[in-house]
Amino acid sequence: DTEVTQTPKHLVMGMTNKKSLKCEQHMGHRAMYWYKQKAKKPPELMFVYSYEKLSINESVPSRFSPECPNSSLLNLHLHALQPEDSALYLCATRDTNTGELFFGEGSRLTVL
Amino acid sequence: AQRVTQPEKLLSVFKGAPVELKCNYSYSGSPELFWYVQYSRQRLQLLLRHISRESIKGFTADLNKGETSFHLKKPFAQEEDSAMYYCALMEGGSRLTFGEGTQLTVNP
Incomplete structure (x- = not known):
């Protein structure tokens, strides 16, 4: 399996919602990334x-909370987002x- | 601080013409440079690494430390080369940052 799988593909959420983006890989790569x-x-x-272990945080606001529960999974927890956070969120492995x-392929997020 | 500059947002050529996508970098250490490509409706993917000095899909890129450049070249462009091209710089083995990108259109 040489793919990085992201779910959901599309997400619409309100500013008070809590949601999560998920990323999964089975390539055995031990470095994983979130991009906006x-x-x-x-x-x-x-x-x-x-x-x-979190090695780089590019001064991202705390309303974005990453989590790496194991070597195959990467999550991005979202809470109290703003409309300007609407974007395509990309996961990558190295x-x-x-x-x-x-x-x-990314998760396209729309914050209303 | 590091910086990657792609001076052309848009580049349009005719099929069969040579194409060069420019990339300049600013980095205090030894640079590790890449070209990534995004075709329409496809995911971002690696095209070239400077360290491998290979040719992929007819594209080559040479690192010029004197000019701090890593331009991407192809002698004869094809319509299927139309895509967004990003030059990218890896710092410290893990921080990969992208230039603004160049949208290449190859006309028939």
Whole structure:
């Protein structure tokens, strides 16, 4: 399995809701990433997990809470988001031998 | 601080013409550079790594430390090359940041 799978593909939530985005991989990669991508802009790094530990937090607001319960799963918990948080959220894993990142198709989030 | 600059947001060429997508970087250490591509309705994927010095789909990219550049080149563009291309810089082995991207259109 050489894919990164993200669910849900689309999510609409209100500003008071709590929701989660999920990412799963079975490539054995021990580094996992969350990126945020707005329309017509490049992906912006949010978080990096290495061996299930948070190694990089790019000063992301606390309304975004990442979690890596095991080496195959990465979650992004969302709470009290703002409309400007609407974006495509991309998960990726890194092959530490080559440095290549493998991306999921993304979860498109709309905050009303 | 690191920075990747792609000066062209849009680039349009005709099929069979040469194409060059520019990328300049600013980095105090030894750079690890990549080109990623996103075809329409597909996920972002790796095209080239500078360290491998390979040619993928006819594309090549050479790291020029003197000019701090990593331009992507193809001698004869094809219509299926139309896509968004991102130059990316890896820092510290884990922080990958992207340039603004260049949307390439290859016209028939």
